[in-house]
Amino acid sequence: MHDGPGVRTTVFLKGCPLHCEWCHNPETQSPDPEILFYKNKCIGCGNCVNACPVGAHGADGFDRKRCVICASCAEACPTGALELCGADMTVGEILKTAERDRAFYGDAGGVTLSGGEPLAQKNAVALLEACRDVGLSTVVDTCGYADRETLLSAVPLTDLFLWDVKDTDEDRHEKYTGAPLEPMIESLNIANEAGARIRLRCILINGVNTDEEHYGRLANIARNIKNFDGIDLIPYHAYAGTKATFVGRNDSGRADWIPTAEQVARANRIIRGLL
Amino acid sequence: MEFSTPRGMKRPVRLSEETRRFAADSLDRKYGLDTLKTKAVVLDGIEEFSDLSDIEQYDLAIRMIAETAPVRICEGEKISGAATLGFAIEHVVPATLNGDWIFPSISHLTVDFETVLKRGINGIEQDAKEAFEKYRGTEKEPFAKSCLSCLESFRLWHKRYLGALDAADGYKSNAENLRQVPFKPAGSFYEAVQSIWFTFAFLRLCGNWPGIGRIDVLLGDYLKRDLASGALTLDEAREILAHFFIKGCEWVNGQYIGSGDAQHYQNILISGVDEEGRDVTNEVSYLVLDIFEELGISDFPTTVRLNENTDEKLLRRVAEVMRYGGGILAVYNEDTVVSAFVKAGYELCEARRFANDGCWEVQIPGKTYFTYIPFDSLQILQKKTLGEYEAAPDFDSFDELYEAYLSDLGERIEEIYLTEAKRFEEQDPFKWKRAHPCTVVSLFENDCVKRGLSYIEGGPVYNVTSPHIGGLADTVNSLFAIKKLVYDEKKVPLSDLMKILKNNWEGEEALRQYALNRYDYYGNDCDEVDSVAARLLSDFADICTSFNGKCGYSFPAGVSTFGRQLEWSHGRLASPHGRRVGEVLAANCSPTPDTEYEGATAVIRSYCKADLTKLATGAALDIRLLPSSVDGDNGLEALISLLRGFVALGGFFMQPDIADASVLREAQLHPENYRTLSVRVSGWNARFVTLDREWQDMVIKQNEH
Numbered sequence: 009m010h011d012g013p014g015v016r017t018t019v020f021l022k023g024c025p026l027h028c029e030w031c032h033n034p035e036t037q038s039p040d041p042e043i044l045f046y047k048n049k050c051i052g053c054g055n056c057v058n059a060c061p062v063g064a065h066g067a068d069g070f071d072r073k074r075c076v077i078c079a080s081c082a083e084a085c086p087t088g089a090l091e092l093c094g095a096d097m098t099v100g101e102i103l104k105t106a107e108r109d110r111a112f113y114g115d116a117g118g119v120t121l122s123g124g125e126p127l128a129q130k131n132a133v134a135l136l137e138a139c140r141d142v143g144l145s146t147v148v149d150t151c152g153y154a155d156r157e158t159l160l161s162a163v164p165l166t167d168l169f170l171w172d173v174k175d176t177d178e179d180r181h182e183k184y185t186g187a188p189l190e191p192m193i194e195s196l197n198i199a200n201e202a203g204a205r206i207r208l209r210c211i212l213i214n215g216v217n218t219d220e221e222h223y224g225r226l227a228n229i230a231r232n233i234k235n236f237d238g239i240d241l242i243p244y245h246a247y248a249g250t251k252a253t254f255v256g257r258n259d260s261g262r263a264d265w266i267p268t269a270e271q272v273a274r275a276n277r278i279i280r281g282l283l
Numbered sequence: 284m285e286f287s288t289p290r291g292m293k294r295p296v297r298l299s300e301e302t303r304r305f306a307a308d309s310l311d312r313k314y315g316l317d318t319l320k321t322k323a324v325v326l327d328g329i330e331e332f333s334d335l336s337d338i339e340q341y342d343l344a345i346r347m348i349a350e351t352a353p354v355r356i357c358e359g360e361k362i363s364g365a366a367t368l369g370f371a372i373e374h375v376v377p378a379t380l381n382g383d384w385i386f387p388s389i390s391h392l393t394v395d396f397e398t399v400l401k402r403g404i405n406g407i408e409q410d411a412k413e414a415f416e417k418y419r420g421t422e423k424e425p426f427a428k429s430c431l432s433c434l435e436s437f438r439l440w441h442k443r444y445l446g447a448l449d450a451a452d453g454y455k456s457n458a459e460n461l462r463q464v465p466f467k468p469a470g471s472f473y474e475a476v477q478s479i480w481f482t483f484a485f486l487r488l489c490g491n492w493p494g495i496g497r498i499d500v501l502l503g504d505y506l507k508r509d510l511a512s513g514a515l516t517l518d519e520a521r522e523i524l525a526h527f528f529i530k531g532c533e534w535v536n537g538q539y540i541g542s543g544d545a546q547h548y549q550n551i552l553i554s555g556v557d558e559e560g561r562d563v564t565n566e567v568s569y570l571v572l573d574i575f576e577e578l579g580i581s582d583f584p585t586t587v588r589l590n591e592n593t594d595e596k597l598l599r600r601v602a603e604v605m606r607y608g609g610g611i612l613a614v615y616n617e618d619t620v621v622s623a624f625v626k627a628g629y630e631l632c633e634a635r636r637f638a639n640d641g642c643w644e645v646q647i648p649g650k651t652y653f654t655y656i657p658f659d660s661l662q663i664l665q666k667k668t669l670g671e672y673e674a675a676p677d678f679d680s681f682d683e684l685y686e687a688y689l690s691d692l693g694e695r696i697e698e699i700y701l702t703e704a705k706r707f708e709e710q711d712p713f714k715w716k717r718a719h720p721c722t723v724v725s726l727f728e729n730d731c732v733k734r735g736l737s738y739i740e741g742g743p744v745y746n747v748t749s750p751h752i753g754g755l756a757d758t759v760n761s762l763f764a765i766k767k768l769v770y771d772e773k774k775v776p777l778s779d780l781m782k783i784l785k786n787n788w789e790g791e792e793a794l795r796q797y798a799l800n801r802y803d804y805y806g807n808d809c810d811e812v813d814s815v816a817a818r819l820l821s822d823f824a825d826i827c828t829s830f831n832g833k834c835g836y837s838f839p840a841g842v843s844t845f846g847r848q849l850e851w852s853h854g855r856l857a858s859p860h861g862r863r864v865g866e867v868l869a870a871n872c873s874p875t876p877d878t879e880y881e882g883a884t885a886v887i888r889s890y891c892k893a894d895l896t897k898l899a900t901g902a903a904l905d906i907r908l909l910p911s912s913v914d915g916d917n918g919l920e921a922l923i924s925l926l927r928g929f930v931a932l933g934g935f936f937m938q939p940d941i942a943d944a945s946v947l948r949e950a951q952l953h954p955e956n957y958r959t960l961s962v963r964v965s966g967w968n969a970r971f972v973t974l975d976r977e978w979q980d981m982v983i984k985q986n987e988h
Contacts, residue, residue: 051793111932112887114927
């Protein structure tokens with residue numbers, strides 16, 4: 009119930025061209041299936057060691073370099089500490105899952121494509137088309153990293169874009185997300201020109217993008233959107249760091265990045281004042 | 284003055300400062316503590332008391348209550364009458380002999396306030412006089428006489444209030460209203476509210492805990508007339524009605540620790556259709572919602588009757604008020620309830636009159652004797668079918684196990700039937716009357732007075748005894764885990780599994796984790812397990828209804844645990860779905876805690892797969908929603924959609940609560956700051972701080988995600 013209006017089924021499309029340091033879905037960055045490991049659930053039963061055909065599990069833990077993602081360990085794990093994340097699904101299979109909640113969608117609810125970066129997958133358009141065919145409302149949560157053609161196909165099939173503008177400062181954007189800012193803004197312009205309904209979603213990170221210049225630029229972007237749905241400021245959450253450990257990275261969570269309630273209120277006040 | 288919410292949202296202010304103060308005082312136990320000062324009337328030392336029959340003793344007790352119970356007029360109250368004897372809060376007639384109460388009282392019924400409004404107590408008295416003439420000299424004479432005696436006592440109590448109000452300054456309207464009602468028919472909205480309250484207060488003063496019923500149906504026409512004539516403004520009406528709800532908190536005292544100090548089966552319904560299927564929603568329905576939104580009070584818990592055509596405006600308002608948390612609002616899907624009643628043999632127009640019994644079980648108000656007999660279905664599986672895990676027969680297949688379980692379940696229901704049916708088949712049917720006089724409620728239940736039979740001896744038009752299956756999800760999950768582990772995947776033979784369970788999973792952590800984590804249990808929209816639930820509920824209902832017509836009671840099925848899952852946890856063994864001894868398991872029709880991970884919509888879908896129209900007295904689903912999921916405009920839409928989906932899928936009754944576990948934990952640490960914080964417990968609401976530790980922990984656990 010968090011990803012757009014009403015009750016929604018969110019489809020996470022794996023794979024993201026960005027690598028934001030604060031990424032809250034690190035398990036969806038890689039386009040390939042991955043084994044997630046929740047250390048706190050492990051009871052040390054050793055089933056994974058026996059099940060693994062390549063010796064990736066052992067007394068020293070889980071050696072991801074050896075892992076071939078066969079998921080035998082996840083199959084054998086009794087506690088769910090090891091879990092396969094990601095699967096190939098057809099549009100039909102996804103729709104079938106989404107249809108289960110049909111009774112709850114009403115006029116507002118439907119399907120949300122999230123990720124990862126959903127528009128990095130060309131099949132996203134086919135999925136949107138299929139949703140449209142069966143009368144399910146569509147929301148796309150994107151950072152705009154998509155080619156022009158995909159974007160232009162997606163716009164008429166999408167009821168609402170949740171558009172993530174991570175930062176408006178070129179250097180910072182490149183530094184923290186690993187991608188330049190300019191193509192993102194270009195995409196936003198393309199979608200805007202094509203008449204997309206857009207809601208801005210902007211992460212707020214203490215000490216990174218909590219400056220008034222950024223707020224001013226965000227308001228500027230918002231004002232230029234013709235079919236504007238609103239803007240949400242989303243405070244950074246350190247839980248994202250814990251999630252990174254599930255895919256074998258260090259806990260990247262940073263307590264100092266969490267903005268205070270006053271900061272969030274101030275940012276909201278400034279931006280709304282400029283709209 | 285702030286009325287807290289489990290979510291920290293600001294509540295709007297519409298009521299006068301005086302009324303808000305009255306609410307705050309009531310919630311802060313001012314009147315509840317006062318009620319505890321006088322516990323009961325004392326019957327000691329009355330000459331030849333022991334020579335009186337039970338019913339004569341009862342009549343005398345009621346008379347003494349009427350004559351001597353303290354009269355309380357709260358500062359600034361707009362309606363008067365108060366149940367001021369402390370033992371009434373303990374569900375007994377507040378009259379003692381040698382220090383002990385002697386008569387139990389009645390709950391789980393909603394009495395006939397419609398007759399009180401339209402004919403007045405005088406109308407009932409007229410019927411009682413006729414009945415007395417009719418039954419004079421017969422075995423029914425004592426009851427007929429008792430009816431007249433209790434009405435006389437009511438009149439006495441009424442006179443005392445009139446006298447006190449006349450003598451006090453500033454209560455002129457109260458006295459004027461009471462000169463009309465409840466003895467004469469109500470002529471205005473204000474009188475109607477006073478009439479219901481005064482009658483309700485007398486019933487409670489005598490120890491009974493009735494529900495109130497469809498308040499917007501009862502009061503709607505009066506308000507409409509008064510608004511049209513200009514006799515009243517909507518704001519004035521809201522103030523008056525608020526006093527009715529605030530006075531409903533007069534027993535809140537912080538002393539009834541355990542399952543909370545506000546559970547007196549006094550629920551209310553709003554909205555829904557009338558006998559002809561027309562929408563009854565009116566201004567009163569909205570005023571009730573306004574009052575809850577502003578005061579966040581824990582009384583009276585209210586249920587909204589929804590259907591496929593429920594007006595968007597009402598639904599939005601319900602969702603808005605629900606969002607504050609506190610669980611004061613629950614919903615029926617009346618399409619399912621009415622179908623269930625028709626299936627159970629009621630006429631359609633009668634079925635549409637349904638109300639709750641004061642809790643969430645359903646009945647036809649003002650004409651139903653109702654009792655439910657709860658039992659733990661998991662205990663039957665563990666102790667009987669599986670022989671305490673020591674003497675389980677070697678079932679060849681899951682179906683064989685299931686059939687054996689069904690047969691044990693049937694035995695339990697037959698046992699319930701035999702015990703209950705005796706009340707009607709007893710050689711001396713008046714034995715019950717002597718043991719449990721209950722004339723006061725009988726006056727307001729059709730057709731006790733006319734039939735010359737009390738509420739518990741067959742006086743009401745409908746007499747319902749409903750076996751209630753509890754531990755549903757736990758039994759279903761246990762059966763399913765055995766099916767998978769033993770029969771489908773053959774991971775462990777039944778005899779070994781029995782030993783493991785007997786040893787409380789000791790040394791078998793890997794298998795326990797496997798059972799816990801590797802299957803989708805009830806509540807995740809998984810057809811394989813949900814079909815076990817649907818099958819069990821259907822078979823259970825069929826067993827119950829097979830006893831229909833065999834005695835004076837009908838025998839419909841229902842599902843509940845209320846809070847019994849707490850006490851049951853002590854008598855249970857380890858469960859095949861990975862649970863150890865002593866774990867508190869599922870409530871009502873809800874999933875076993877920590878087994879549902881697909882979200883609220885999946886829980887509702889699982890629940891709705893059973894044919895709930897076979898469960899004529901109710902099947903409740905508790906749903907806990909994450910606060911962030913209902914925030915903002917999107918969240919409001921989501922909540923509305925959730926309610927619509929619940930109806931579309933054929934749900935029966937749902938009590939959602941939206942509470943932040945961290946706020947509840949804070950309240951546990953600093954109860955002094957959270958005196959008005961109300962939460963949904965089960966069929967009732969309670970102020971969180973009046974729950975004991977075990978109940979608090981259970982509610983916190985239910986609100987963790």
